[in-house]
Amino acid sequence: MTELIEFISSNIQMIYIVILMIFVGVEIIGHVPAVLHTPLMSGANAIHGVVVIGAILVMLDSEPDNILALSLGFVAVLLGTLNVVGGFLVTDRMLEMFKKKK
Amino acid sequence: MDYVFTLEFIYLVASITYILGLKMLGNPESARRGNIIAAIGMTMAILGTIFLFQGTVPKLIYLLIGAAILIGTLIGWMVAKKVAMTKMPELVSLFNGMGGASAALIGLIEFNHYSGDTLSTMTILGGIIIGSISFSGSMIAWGKLSGTIKKPFRLPSYNMINNVFLVALVLFATYITWTSSASLVFLYLLFLGALAYGVLFVLPIGGADMPVVISLLNSFTGLAAALGGFLYGNMVMLTGGILVGSAGTILTFAMCHAMNRPLSNVIFGGFGDTGSDIPGSTGIKGDIKKTTVSDVAILMNYSQKVIIVPGYGLAVAQAQHAIHELEQLLEKRGIDVKYAIHPVAGRMPGHMNVLLAETNVEYDKLAEMEDVNPEFQNTDVVFVVGANDVVNPAAHNDPSSPIYGMPILDVENAKHIIVNKRSMKPGYAGIENELFFNQKTSMLFGDAKSVIQSLITELKGMS
Numbered sequence: 084m085t086e087l088i089e090f091i092s093s094n095i096q097m098i099y100i101v102i103l104m105i106f107v108g109v110e111i112i113g114h115v116p117a118v119l120h121t122p123l124m125s126g127a128n129a130i131h132g133v134v135v136i137g138a139i140l141v142m143l144d145s146e147p148d149n150i151l152a153l154s155l156g157f158v159a160v161l162l163g164t165l166n167v168v169g170g171f172l173v174t175d176r177m178l179e180m181f182k183k184k185k
Numbered sequence: 186m187d188y189v190f191t192l193e194f195i196y197l198v199a200s201i202t203y204i205l206g207l208k209m210l211g212n213p214e215s216a217r218r219g220n221i222i223a224a225i226g227m228t229m230a231i232l233g234t235i236f237l238f239q240g241t242v243p244k245l246i247y248l249l250i251g252a253a254i255l256i257g258t259l260i261g262w263m264v265a266k267k268v269a270m271t272k273m274p275e276l277v278s279l280f281n282g283m284g285g286a287s288a289a290l291i292g293l294i295e296f297n298h299y300s301g302d303t304l305s306t307m308t309i310l311g312g313i314i315i316g317s318i319s320f321s322g323s324m325i326a327w328g329k330l331s332g333t334i335k336k337p338f339r340l341p342s343y344n345m346i347n348n349v350f351l352v353a354l355v356l357f358a359t360y361i362t363w364t365s366s367a368s369l370v371f372l373y374l375l376f377l378g379a380l381a382y383g384v385l386f387v388l389p390i391g392g393a394d395m396p397v398v399i400s401l402l403n404s405f406t407g408l409a410a411a412l413g414g415f416l417y418g419n420m421v422m423l424t425g426g427i428l429v430g431s432a433g434t435i436l437t438f439a440m441c442h443a444m445n446r447p448l449s450n451v452i453f454g455g456f457g458d459t460g461s462d463i464p465g466s467t468g469i470k471g472d473i474k475k476t477t478v479s480d481v482a483i484l485m486n487y488s489q490k491v492i493i494v495p496g497y498g499l500a501v502a503q504a505q506h507a508i509h510e511l512e513q514l515l516e517k518r519g520i521d522v523k524y525a526i527h528p529v530a531g532r533m534p535g536h537m538n539v540l541l542a543e544t545n546v547e548y549d550k551l552a553e554m555e556d557v558n559p560e561f562q563n564t565d566v567v568f569v570v571g572a573n574d575v576v577n578p579a580a581h582n583d584p585s586s587p588i589y590g591m592p593i594l595d596v597e598n599a600k601h602i603i604v605n606k607r608s609m610k611p612g613y614a615g616i617e618n619e620l621f622f623n624q625k626t627s628m629l630f631g632d633a634k635s636v637i638q639s640l641i642t643e644l645k646g647m648s
Contacts, residue, residue: 090304097415101427107204108431115211117443117553120436120534124400125277126210126220127433130203131284131406133227133425136234137291137413142250143235145294147243152294157253159290164257165264166284167231171224172265173276174210178217180270180542 122177129170135163188237195233196421202226203425207432230421270540271500274533275330278323278399281406285319288312288409293376295416300367308416310358313372314379316409319402321383326395326402329387339389344453347385354378386452394451396533397440401448404433443528446591473609476627478636481568481603482643488565490521492557494594497531498571498606500540502633508570509544511641524550525557525567525594527575554594561598569596569604571633577618586616602626605636 091098115123138159145152202222209219235250261280268276292313299305328334340346357378361371390398411426413419441448485491493508512522524546530537538551552560561567569576579586580593596602602625609621609628620626629636 097423100423104424104427105431108428109435111208112432112435117528118535118538119211120440121536122216123210124403124436127429128277128281128403130223130425131410131429133422134284134288134410134413136230136422138287139234139250140417141291141294142246143238143242147245155290155294157249159287160250160253161257162283163287164254165261166280167227168258168261169265169280171220172262173273174220177273177539178220180539
């Protein structure tokens with residue numbers, strides 16, 4: 084029990100963010116027309132590419148002689164970048180089609 | 186200004202761009218700008234992370250990071266720019282899998298650095314499990330959508346096996362955490378187990394449900410990214426990850442709602458019960474009526490109102506430009522032409538709209554299901570091009586059908602129904618369609634593009 088209280092009090096900021104973000108996510112998506120479901124999913128897909136920041140941090144922190152960590156980190160950064168770049172570009176290509184015609 | 190503050194500030198701005206971007210993506214007017222705004226935020230956050238890092242980092246590591254980003258950007262750019270619009274859904278799945286893999290790899294590397302710290306170990310193992318499931322699941326979904334993996338594959342009583350497997354994974358992770366084990370063998374076993382679970386999880390699900398699965402795995406990857414944010418106390422990963430996790434979950438439910446099926450039904454097998462005897466495949470017998478291009482051309486030429494029902498077959502045949510030309514030709518002769526778009530036409534919700542918009546079909550010619558359904562009874566000709574399950578009356582009439590309850594386009598109310606298909610092969614859900622045996626239905630076999638082009642030629646010959 085004390086551990087739980089300690090956990091909550093030492094991470095209270097992040098817990099706030101998690102809870103508020105859950106509600107923001109729910110509110111943002113509500114009542115979106117079905118037409119936009121695919122681009123929206125694709126856009127969200129690009130945003131979770133933020134995981135690449137974690138991969139970069141891993142590499143910045145690792146010792147230069149730790150070959151395993153460096154090579155896994157390299158792959159992680161590469162794949163994360165693919166997620167970000169590919170995700171945003173594909174979404175843009177989809178949305179290009181929706182542009183207003185005169 | 187000190188570096189830490191600047192970086193935190195950049196992260197804050199980036200988080201705001203994600204929220205704004207997602208919000209703007211929900212509206213056709215602002216969607217494209219929204220995507221660009223989020224992309225700018227992401228770029229800022231990534232550059233900030235690299236250049237405002239506190240501590241001395243050997244040049245070699247900077248070089249490696251730069252190389253990884255460069256290669257990732259090049260490949261991502263080429264793939265995203267080159268792939269045909271019809272292949273977009275599987276591409277989203279592919280990129281999603283990359284994100285999941287990245288999250289899992291982070292966990293694998295960081296495991297040793299945090300051994301002994303219960304909370305961090307839990308976070309890391311959670312990231313490995315969720316990221317791996319998302320990766321292998323997305324790869325299977327990608328294979329299914331691109332047609333590499335054809336049939337749903339099911340182990341006997343696969344639902345029980347999968348559930349037991351998942352519980353075993355969680356228990357194993359708990360064991361590793363509890364005993365503060367630093368065993369790398371255990372870690373890699375968990376990793377492989379999670380990968381296997383992702384495969385088992387997606388394999389039994391029918392191809393028609395892949396969009397829902399991808400959306401679900403999308404929110405999984407979001408969660409995995411958020412766990413990484415929790416581990417590092419990195420706010421932008423936390424906000425971005427949780428935002429996608431929660432938005433993705435809601436989107437998953439919205440998609441299920443559009444197909445009128447509960448999520449549990451998708452995952453634990455609405456189509457799962459069809460294993461041995463496929464309902465709907467029996468019982469429908471009868472003759473189909475074939476027709477010719479010239480007959481259809483005459484029929485259309487003397488109609489007042491034509492509704493086109495495009496499906497994935499149209500997309501595969503790349504016939505969207507031809508159908509637009511046909512529509513314009515008919516319009517010029519004073520015939521009222523519309524497209525009836527089922528919410529899940531194509532392979533993903535909204536996929537068909539994207540494809541038709543590409544050919545400059547006017548936005549208001551695309552009618553949504555609820556609006557167009559009452560119009561079918563005043564329609565002379567319904568032209569179904571490469572669509573199948575979304576016009577299958579079994580969804581209304583046959584409680585034993587796997588698609589029973591799914592809202593469909595009520596094309597059978599029209600005076601004439603012309604169905605263009607390549608063959609009598611059943612649609613994506615793998616079930617027969619009694620519409621084809623309807624008295625009012627005529628089948629026009631052939632590749633959508635060449636059939637529509639000959640229709641246009643034929644129509645031009647009349648006046």
